[in-house]
Amino acid sequence: MVFEKVLSTINKHNLIESGDKIVIGISGGPDSVCLLHILSRLKDKLDIELYAAHLNHQIRGIEAQKDALYVSDICDKMGITYFLKSIDVPKYCEDNNLSIEEGARKLRYEMFDEIKQKTKSNKIAVGHNLNDQAETILMRIMRGTGLQGLRGIEYARENGVIRPLLDIERKDIEEYCEVHNLNPRIDESNLENIYTRNKIRLELIPYMKDNFNTNLIESIVRMSNNLRSDSDYIESEAKSEFKNICKVTSDTVDIKINDFSKLHNAIKVRILREGIKSILGDTNFIEQKHIEDIIGFESESKINKMLTLPRGVFVYRKQDCITLTTTEIVIEDIDFLYNIPSNGFVKIKEVNTIIETQTMTIDRYKSGKVDKMSRGFDLNKIKGGMVVRSRQQGDKIKLAGGSKKIKDLFIDLKIAREERCKVPIISDEQGILQVGQYKSSENYKIDEKTKEVLKVTFKKL
Amino acid sequence: MVFEKVLSTINKHNLIESGDKIVIGISGGPDSVCLLHILSRLKDKLDIELYAAHLNHQIRGIEAQKDALYVSDICDKMGITYFLKSIDVPKYCEDNNLSIEEGARKLRYEMFDEIKQKTKSNKIAVGHNLNDQAETILMRIMRGTGLQGLRGIEYARENGVIRPLLDIERKDIEEYCEVHNLNPRIDESNLENIYTRNKIRLELIPYMKDNFNTNLIESIVRMSNNLRSDSDYIESEAKSEFKNICKVTSDTVDIKINDFSKLHNAIKVRILREGIKSILGDTNFIEQKHIEDIIGFESESKINKMLTLPRGVFVYRKQDCITLTTTEIVIEDIDFLYNIPSNGFVKIKEVNTIIETQTMTIDRYKSGKVDKMSRGFDLNKIKGGMVVRSRQQGDKIKLAGGSKKIKDLFIDLKIAREERCKVPIISDEQGILQVGQYKSSENYKIDEKTKEVLKVTFKKL
Numbered sequence: 001m002v003f004e005k006v007l008s009t010i011n012k013h014n015l016i017e018s019g020d021k022i023v024i025g026i027s028g029g030p031d032s033v034c035l036l037h038i039l040s041r042l043k044d045k046l047d048i049e050l051y052a053a054h055l056n057h058q059i060r061g062i063e064a065q066k067d068a069l070y071v072s073d074i075c076d077k078m079g080i081t082y083f084l085k086s087i088d089v090p091k092y093c094e095d096n097n098l099s100i101e102e103g104a105r106k107l108r109y110e111m112f113d114e115i116k117q118k119t120k121s122n123k124i125a126v127g128h129n130l131n132d133q134a135e136t137i138l139m140r141i142m143r144g145t146g147l148q149g150l151r152g153i154e155y156a157r158e159n160g161v162i163r164p165l166l167d168i169e170r171k172d173i174e175e176y177c178e179v180h181n182l183n184p185r186i187d188e189s190n191l192e193n194i195y196t197r198n199k200i201r202l203e204l205i206p207y208m209k210d211n212f213n214t215n216l217i218e219s220i221v222r223m224s225n226n227l228r229s230d231s232d233y234i235e236s237e238a239k240s241e242f243k244n245i246c247k248v249t250s251d252t253v254d255i256k257i258n259d260f261s262k263l264h265n266a267i268k269v270r271i272l273r274e275g276i277k278s279i280l281g282d283t284n285f286i287e288q289k290h291i292e293d294i295i296g297f298e299s300e301s302k303i304n305k306m307l308t309l310p311r312g313v314f315v316y317r318k319q320d321c322i323t324l325t326t327t328e329i330v331i332e333d334i335d336f337l338y339n340i341p342s343n344g345f346v347k348i349k350e351v352n353t354i355i356e357t358q359t360m361t362i363d364r365y366k367s368g369k370v371d372k373m374s375r376g377f378d379l380n381k382i383k384g385g386m387v388v389r390s391r392q393q394g395d396k397i398k399l400a401g402g403s404k405k406i407k408d409l410f411i412d413l414k415i416a417r418e419e420r421c422k423v424p425i426i427s428d429e430q431g432i433l434q435v436g437q438y439k440s441s442e443n444y445k446i447d448e449k450t451k452e453v454l455k456v457t458f459k460k461l
Numbered sequence: 462m463v464f465e466k467v468l469s470t471i472n473k474h475n476l477i478e479s480g481d482k483i484v485i486g487i488s489g490g491p492d493s494v495c496l497l498h499i500l501s502r503l504k505d506k507l508d509i510e511l512y513a514a515h516l517n518h519q520i521r522g523i524e525a526q527k528d529a530l531y532v533s534d535i536c537d538k539m540g541i542t543y544f545l546k547s548i549d550v551p552k553y554c555e556d557n558n559l560s561i562e563e564g565a566r567k568l569r570y571e572m573f574d575e576i577k578q579k580t581k582s583n584k585i586a587v588g589h590n591l592n593d594q595a596e597t598i599l600m601r602i603m604r605g606t607g608l609q610g611l612r613g614i615e616y617a618r619e620n621g622v623i624r625p626l627l628d629i630e631r632k633d634i635e636e637y638c639e640v641h642n643l644n645p646r647i648d649e650s651n652l653e654n655i656y657t658r659n660k661i662r663l664e665l666i667p668y669m670k671d672n673f674n675t676n677l678i679e680s681i682v683r684m685s686n687n688l689r690s691d692s693d694y695i696e697s698e699a700k701s702e703f704k705n706i707c708k709v710t711s712d713t714v715d716i717k718i719n720d721f722s723k724l725h726n727a728i729k730v731r732i733l734r735e736g737i738k739s740i741l742g743d744t745n746f747i748e749q750k751h752i753e754d755i756i757g758f759e760s761e762s763k764i765n766k767m768l769t770l771p772r773g774v775f776v777y778r779k780q781d782c783i784t785l786t787t788t789e790i791v792i793e794d795i796d797f798l799y800n801i802p803s804n805g806f807v808k809i810k811e812v813n814t815i816i817e818t819q820t821m822t823i824d825r826y827k828s829g830k831v832d833k834m835s836r837g838f839d840l841n842k843i844k845g846g847m848v849v850r851s852r853q854q855g856d857k858i859k860l861a862g863g864s865k866k867i868k869d870l871f872i873d874l875k876i877a878r879e880e881r882c883k884v885p886i887i888s889d890e891q892g893i894l895q896v897g898q899y900k901s902s903e904n905y906k907i908d909e910k911t912k913e914v915l916k917v918t919f920k921k922l
Contacts, residue, residue, distance in 0.1 A: 141602060142673040144680030146687045150611075199672055207668075211660055212603040219605030226607050226749070233727035234691055237698075266694035288687070 002176045013155040015162040018047040021121035028067040028185035031127030052082035057089040131170040134220045152224045238270035252325040285310040304417040334421045337389040352461040365453040377444040379452040384429030463637045474616040476623040479508040482582035489528040489646035492588030513543035518550040592631040595681040613685040699731035713786040746771040765878040798850040813922040826914040838905040840913040845890030
């Protein structure tokens with residue numbers, strides 16, 4: 001039954017293809033020994049090559065040497081090439097400031113990868129079982145997780161790791177080992193989180209089974225399998241939306257804000273995580289709260305706001321996109337100041353613009369053509385010499401509604417922060433006549449008393 | 462803090478609108494008393510009308526009368542109209558063969574609805590809190606659930622039930638009652654599942670907090686809130702696909718199979734549940750397994766298969782759709798048999814078809830027009846009298862590839878089961894010449910030796 005079930009798991013999840021070369025991680029415990037035995041039985045049927053890899057963590061002293069001996073014996077019997085490696089894991093962890101779990105895991109997978117390369121293998125098989133799955137999911141639920149985490153351990157990962165025993169209960173694996181006289185060693189493969197895991201395995205799950213549901217393991221794994229399908233669906237939808245609305249360069253992701261706004265929150269959250277992942281490699285230390293803050297950037301009132309996330313990710317709200325980047329955007333401050341003649345022109349080379357001025361009678365002005373790029377002012381109201389310049393702190397203009405700060409005007413007009421210093425501002429000695437092509441002051445307006453007009457024309461080079 | 466948080470929950474989830482009339486379910490325990498007090502404080506601000514409803518379950522004897530007295534006192538103090546009702550719940554449950562939990566719940570909501578109608582209210586407020594939420598989710602996880610179940614208790618339901626305290630921890634509610642001198646009674650509102658719930662509340666959660674995560678409640682509720690967003694997204698996508706590809710009548714749902722096949726499994730599952738819900742009202746007793754069986758119907762080889770689900774739902778795989786229905790499709794067996802003259806016609810009234818026959822020389826046949834509705838046979842090869850009839854069990858025809866069962870031919874031609882008996886079959890005393898307009902026998906074929914031809918023409922009336 002175990003054998004058939006493993007084969008069905010392999011087929012259902014496409015874990016193994018003909019021609020695969022597989023490194024099997026073997027601790028000597030029931031899981032890995034059962035895995036080795038089953039894959040060895042399937043060797044010819046599936047047309048695969050097998051290697052075994054055992055790491056002596058040097059944690060269990062003499063027992064560890066017996067583990068290694070056992071592994072070499074059983075591999076010899078099955079005719080499987082094996083690799084043994086011994087590393088002082090506790091020392092390595094101390095030297096590198098890692099917990100034993102983290103260090104052991106790191107070294108184990110480093111060894112797997114080394115042997116994978118040496119043997120030109122393409123896959124690594126490890127022995128996690130159905131109980132491990134349920135325990136992992138319960139642990140994640142207790143510590144807080146999301147849909148992704150509730151998928152539990154994956155049957156196959158992109159890096160070639162496969163888990164053919166993931167549908168098999170621990171007791172069935174132990175029975176398999178007995179029936180086939182495999183005499184496995186005590187399983188020490190789950191060094192990771194041994195304390196927490198043992199508590200879950202030996203206390204929590206038995207308590208839950210006794211009091212709430214004897215089929216607890218199956219219920220949790222069934223839930224997880226259904227959620228995996230849901231998770232796959234949302235992830236694939238989010239990935240395709242990400243491609244549609246994001247422009248990615250090595251250190252920057254621009255997200256089109258109009259398209260982004262229309263999406264469901266479940267997709268927004270994933271697009272932002274995907275964006276951060278694409279510039280940082282992962283989303284460690286990026287919390288739910290940070291993602292919610294970025295989503296808050298959607299609102300128009302947030303234009304030109306900036307946010308700093310952990311690990312040096314800057315988030316900018318621009319006119320039409322949200323930008324995630326590791327490169328801080330430094331706004332170059334363009335500064336210019338030119339005198340304006342009453343009749344003539346000024347070239348503002350900093351912003352590639354020409355300002356033309358003409359003085360004329362009101363009649364001539366009125367008989368002229370209406371021109372979107374021109375504005376007329378009452379010449380009589382202009383006091384002293386005129387200049388065209390970049391904005392200055394504290395600039396104000398008199399509008400129909402009253403005096404308004406140029407800064408607030410820029411915000412209203414949704415002019416991006418980096419564009420603001422490029423807007424030519426025309427002023428006399430008393431105040432501002434005109435802000436770019438956007439707004440004219442009420443103070444210099446042509447009225448029924450106007451006799452002479454100053455006509456100002458903007459030309460882009 | 463509790464007050465502000467409740468107001469924020471109300472706003473975030475649009476629980477209350479100006480002008481609402483709300484029936485508050487009040488047991489006398491801390492949750493419902495706190496809820497009553499807070500809504501009463503919000504009465505003017507939110508412009509709402511409040512009524513209180515208390516049910517004496519007659520389970521707690523004299524204590525229950527004290528509860529009722531307490532409720533009437535506190536409502537009087539707050540100036541809130543209240544309704545008290547006393548029902549012998551244990552007797553009702555015995556009479557109706559319900560558990561105390563089920564019966565109490567049913568009677569409580571019946572009372573709420575009654576008072577809602579009497580007072581022309583549009584909402585019912587109940588006092589579930591953050592701990593109830595975490596307990597519910599843990600209970601569901603242990604018993605097996607899906608994404609929908611992991612949403613936990615809803616803030617608002619379509620039937621008007623709202624839960625403004627769902628973000629507040631139990632201890633904060635108790636503190637609120639103390640600070641405001643409300644002196645609530647012992648809470649008996651959670652009669653539902655009292656044994657399981659108490660085990661979770663008093664044993665499981667404290668154990669989990671001590672051993673795995675002191676912030677367990679928050680972690681679980683945060684998970685649930687994120688999953689709610691994911692669940693909303695998938696449900697809304699599934700609903701819109703359902704509208705696109707399903708035709709719904711009162712007792713039948715037709716699902717277009719070509720469109721259905723292209724969807725992700727997560728959406729397929731939900732469309733099928735939605736379909737069943739639309740004909741049954743809910744999906745009780747419909748299991749994961751049944752849904753998977755229906756998805757298996759996609760394959761073409763399943764055309765004309767039928768499946769029976771619990772509660773009398775029939776599933777049919779038709780040519781271009783999967784049909785869910787409570788009305789069994791009875792295939793009316795049409796039966797007919799007519800002699801065919803060598804020159805003349807036969808009217809088959811059962812299928813509104815006329816069969817015309819003409820005998821002619823091969824030369825005349827060949828000089829005639831090619832006609833899609835006509836077939837020619839070598840008259841010399843026909844033995845004895847000819848008939849046109851409906852199919853019979855065991856019917857076979859000789860084709861180029863050999864003898865073929867008419868049944869298999871119908872399957873190949875994808876002719877729906879209910880259409881098969883309507884296909885006219887022409888035979889002589891030895892065998893079948895022609896199956897409808899579809900296939901002619903090799904045995905009666907015109908060849909180089911043919912002298913006389915029988916031309917058969919099909920005409921639809």
